[in-house]
Amino acid sequence: MRMAELSAESGVPVPTIKYYLREGLLPQGERTSRTQASYGRDHVRRLRVIRALIDAGVGITGARKVLDTLDDxxxxxxxxxxxxxxxxxxxxxxxxxxxxxxxxxxxxxxxxxxxxxxxxxxxxxxxxxxxxxxxxxxxxxxxxxxxxxxxxxxxxxxxxxxxxxxxxxxxxxxxxxxxxxxxxxxxxxxxxxxxxxxxxxxxxxx
Amino acid sequence: MRMAELSAESGVPVPTIKYYLREGLLPQGERTSRTQASYGRDHVRRLRVIRALIDAGVGITGARKVLDTLDDxxxxxxxxxxxxxxxxxxxxxxxxxxxxxxxxxxxxxxxxxxxxxxxxxxxxxxxxxxxxxxxxxxxxxxxxxxxxxxxxxxxxxxxxxxxxxxxxxxxxxxxxxxxxxxxxxxxxxxxxxxxxxxxxxxxxxx
Structure with a gap:
């Protein structure tokens, strides 16, 4: 799915998704053209976890550490x-x-x-x-x-x-x-x- | 006691005490001259409570609400x-x-x-x-x-x-x-x- 669909699906605004991509909290999508990328179910799940961590008051730094621990x-x-x-x-x-x-x-x-x-x-x-x-x-x-x-x-x-x-x-x-x-x-x-x-x-x- | 002693007694730096006074978290001392005021045991106790609240993560706004509830x-x-x-x-x-x-x-x-x-x-x-x-x-x-x-x-x-x-x-x-x-x-x-x-x-x- 495209960025707009990822936003609709996850309930996370596009600028926020872009911020998470820049910060490395969310992995890059698969490039489909010079200006577009495609995102999958993993991205939706990951976005939900990021939102939950932020809502729980862990902060960006804490969220990054939690995600690193989940990944490795x-x-x-x-x-x-x-x-x-x-x-x-x-x-x-x-x-x-x-x-x-x-x-x-x-x-x-x-x-x-x-x-x-x-x-x-x-x-x-x-x-x-x-x-x-x-x-x-x-x-x-x-x-x-x-x-x-x-x-x-x-x-x-x-x-x-x-x-x-x-x-x-x-x-x-x-x-x-x-x-x-x-x-x-x-x-x-x-x-x-x-x-x-x-x-x-x-x-x-x- | 003077501001410097209040700081020594409570362990709170003078600039921080001045900030709490400006913010109204700490009541003003008793004026003893145009430039000096005197502080008592109540100020020491109050400063300890403020510090504890801030350390517990309540924040300035939360601390103010807690102190207001204590006062009234x-x-x-x-x-x-x-x-x-x-x-x-x-x-x-x-x-x-x-x-x-x-x-x-x-x-x-x-x-x-x-x-x-x-x-x-x-x-x-x-x-x-x-x-x-x-x-x-x-x-x-x-x-x-x-x-x-x-x-x-x-x-x-x-x-x-x-x-x-x-x-x-x-x-x-x-x-x-x-x-x-x-x-x-x-x-x-x-x-x-x-x-x-x-x-x-x-x-x-x-």
């Missing part, structure tokens, strides 16, 4: 997961300067991962997230933190249990896209659940 | 929660054009909230998050979705159960800051937990 996946599941995480983690303006806190290490251990084997970037993320809370003078109460750990562990266990058989293209898509694209869903569900719990606790009766 | 909180808990959610929700470039999906409504009901009473913005968020996944050709398997709902419900229930007695300043801080600032922690914990679960499932033994 690492051979084993743990390495693939690390690459997927790195791809969807925003690179902060300033590197973490402060050392990883003992509290972050404790949380990682409580999630069942020996600190020594935890990906250093992930450990730094946890430490940074705790720092954000502490800087605001906000402490997560111990009972709430225990629920966080137990619930998040349940979520991750269910997610990983469902990864298709190792090495398949399906597994790669699942890990890479599932990691990035499920975040908005989890956060949106949390807010709805908070509204439900608040209504239950503070209902005025009557 | 709605009287009852459900309204407060709605204001807190609105403050920390990024405003998307394009409004939701598509109608809320039946799937989104079903998830909200499964979280224990009748669709009719669900905040429309939250419902739209869930619908949009599902759309992002669908656009990428990614479907959350039913078993994983059930775990999401159960775990997120547990998290929200624990969070709301721990909100201090209604109406207090502490309750307001808890709801407004806890909603925004715990998100990076939950997402960071999820990745660590995924690494733990992956190591467990795909360990090569030996």
């Amino acid at each position: 996946p690492p051979p084993d599941a743990p390495t693939l997961l690390g690459a997927a995480h790195a791809a969807v983690t925003p690179s902060y303006d300033s590197p973490v300067s402060s050392p990883v806190s003992a509290e972050a290490e404790e949380l990682v251990e409580r999630l069942g991962l020996p600190v020594a084997t935890c990906d250093q970037e992930r450990l730094a993320d946890v430490s940074r997230a705790l720092e954000i809370l502490r800087d605001a003078g906000f402490e997560v109460p111990p009972a709430v933190m225990s629920t966080y750990l137990r619930s998040i562990k349940d979520i991750a266990t269910a997610e990983v249990a469902d990864v298709p058989a190792e090495g398949s293209e399906e597994a790669v898509r699942y890990v890479v896209l599932g990691t990035a694209l499920a975040e908005p869903l989890l956060l949106a569900l949390r807010r709805v659940a908070q509204q439900a719990a608040t209504a239950e606790r503070f209902s005025t009766g009557g | 909180p709605p009287p009852d808990a459900p309204t407060l929660l709605g204001a807190a959610h609105a403050a920390v929700t990024p405003s998307y470039d394009s409004p939701v054009s598509s109608p809320v999906s039946a799937e989104a409504e079903e998830l909200v009901e499964r979280l224990g909230l009748p669709v009719a009473t669900c905040d429309q913005e939250r419902l739209a968020d869930v619908s949009r998050a599902l759309e992002i996944l669908r656009d990428a050709g990614f479907e959350v398997p039913p078993a994983v979705m059930s775990t999401y709902l159960r775990s997120i419900k547990d998290i929200a229930t624990a969070e709301v159960a721990d909100v201090p007695a209604e109406g207090s300043e502490e309750a307001v801080r808890y709801v407004v800051l806890g909603t925004a600032l715990a998100e990076p922690l939950l997402l960071a914990l999820r990745r660590v937990a995924q690494q733990a679960a992956t190591a467990e499932r795909f360990s090569t033994g030996g």
